Amino acid sequence: MRRFVVKRMLTIMQVALKKLFAIMPFLFGIGFIAPLIAQVMALWGWEAPFGMERIVFGLVIGAAWGLYATIRGRWI
């Protein structure tokens, strides 16, 4: 019984990891690119368009770019 539970948990973890890696470009877009855009803009004194906060602008770009990379399979 215990062996079965462990095996089942490993399978669930494997599936979860596969799904996580499948959407990794999107996560990278919001997890890294978004704050990077905001911080670079702040460093160079750039304001975000349409009165947005820099981080909101970063999230829009990062999420869209990450989503594109997730769907298309490449960043450019």
Added chain:
Amino acid sequence: MTDHYTIHPRVGEAEGVDFDVGPADDDGAVALAPDTKPSGDAPAIPLRAPAELDKHTRVELLKEERKIAAKYHGGPMWGYVAATWGGYAIWLALFPLTMLDLVPMWIAFPLATFIATAGYIPAHEAMHDNIARPGSKHRWVNEWVGKVATIPIVFPFSLARLMHLQHHYHCNDPVKDPDYPDEAPGFWAAWYKTWYNRQPGVDGTINTYKRVVAEMGTPEAAKALKDTIMVQLLYMAVLFTMAWTGYAIEAALVWWLPRHIALSYVRFYLSWVPHHPREGRTSRYEQTKVFKSKIGHFLSMCMETHAVHHLYPGIPNHRTKAAYYELKPILEKRGVDCSAL
């Protein structure tokens, strides 16, 4: 599928030497020891006779070649160890130093890029057990050089070693050589390919590695896959945490961008340049080419004489050039184009 891949190096114990003797000579027809059998998938009757040289000459040349090669094996390797661990300590220190504005980014970024790139060389030595061989007292040093040196490029040592050895065992085989996707028709295409092959949905390097590891199906392959997942998750966790706590630029210029530059540089100089063109060049003396680098031997990571490395992977990287010059007359007789150096 394991038997599809070679698992161990071709150590020439049967031939009186205790080092890796590289790929079989041509079709396996030449062996120094009478009891050495060709591999299972070698043809019973050689399909292709090596040009001009008879078997006796080839055996004599091989003996001479190995005598020279033996001289260049070994030697002090502490420099690789010191450079790896020292470099890693500096790279690690760059995180707090840049976050506290104690080191400017214009120093940190090139330094991190250099450490990430150059780190592949000691890791490569460790992949071939050149720092300390299995069973030796200092074996752990070999393993920890490999593990540490590959952290900046987020390429776990277990996977790097497994894939690199498959590259040696099946060099330029379009299916079995995991580095075959690096092949490109020219200079700019090769640089582009180094980036393109890292794209998430492209059947490039990383997806080829995953396929090969899955096909191997050994415990080592399973471990390599597990290590890769762990290291990639840790890398992402560090980048995301740094980015959302206000240090995205530091994370980008100390780890993210240096890693990408290093991976491209390494793939270009270690994989594309010495092996291009790859198609059909699978025999012992054809797998690599000798070239003259415009940026010099050191900056091209000593790859001008990568041919020596493929013949004798146990010769340390810094000694391949000297070994090449001594081996040159033999290599020329074997049909290697040595005109570049």
